[in-house]
Amino acid sequence: MADSTPPFPHRLHDHQVCIDASMDRAEAACLDRSERFTENRRAVLKLLLTGHRPLGAYEILERFDWKKRRPAPAQIYRALAFLESIGLIHRIASRNAYLACSRPGSHLGTVFLVCEQCEMVAELEGTQMQTAINTLAEQSGFEPHTQVIEVTGLCPECTGTPAPDRAET
């Protein structure tokens, strides 16, 4: 049973739909946990949702549409910490950058494919990978808690080799 959404968002997809859906999910996630979806958190998430590409904290700061005073870095980091804590964004460790989550649900075995040219990131489920990690961990007597799986390379758009057209039911 393959996932129907393509790993890398199509060049011409309706991105507003992504944004709206994500903001709605965020709203719901906060409500669900009785957490506040404040203006700051909203603003930071919205900035991260502008593209399927990770932004550094200071990049977010620069793009922040501040009404009064320019916000301090801490303000951004606080929002990022919060959003990450409830699974709405991911930190891409290999880039010190933050990415809006595009896969509601569990993120235990999530794999990130990061294009080194256009910086787009695909967020994949990696079930097989998870199995492999669990096997390795078991063999080592290791108890896994969190994991970072980030693959850097070239996305279909940037290699000129588009992804095979699978699952055309």
Added chain:
Amino acid sequence: MADSTPPFPHRLHDHQVCIDASMDRAEAACLDRSERFTENRRAVLKLLLTGHRPLGAYEILERFDWKKRRPAPAQIYRALAFLESIGLIHRIASRNAYLACSRPGSHLGTVFLVCEQCEMVAELEGTQMQTAINTLAEQSGFEPHTQVIEVTGLCPECTGTPAPDRAET
């Protein structure tokens, strides 16, 4: 065909053997590429070899046994960049730290198991993981170049659950 060395070095293993062997391999690797194994590079590698645990660049700097003036950060980073470039050390992205390599040979599918308590790191081959990544990449039309696979959790010593004694031939 399982690897005979345990994933996490045993509490009582003869560590001097590790160090000596690694320094010898480093020497050979440099010779092989006509690169210079200078005092700085030697010193940085040696510090990283003091334990199977990653050190931050500034941690290395602090422990650096400087004869004259305290070296500048750049000096450490230069050595680290060099050592990493020829595969003698690894960068642990999730910790901004550097680890002496304990597995001569290819590092394409290397998996790091990082203990969040004692900070020991096991460096594993992850063949199955590599296959999983390649599959995911192919399905996505992604061309993988480099990858970061880091699992954080508790090592056998720290869970109290020692690794099963496998391959006792």
Added chain:
DNA sequence: ATAGATATGATATATTATATCATATATTAT
């Protein structure tokens, strides 16, 4: 309305990493 909890504002500073240019050292060709 008040008390308690949580988020923000403001300031300062810690941590990690790189840029630059002059000097020194090693390697190669002569």
Added chain:
DNA sequence: ATAATATATGATATAATATATCATATCTAT
């Protein structure tokens, strides 16, 4: 051996990323 070339280091400065702290504001439940 010596000069020419390449490579590494020394020294200084600064960039980029992230956290600590404490006062104030805002929300939530009673």
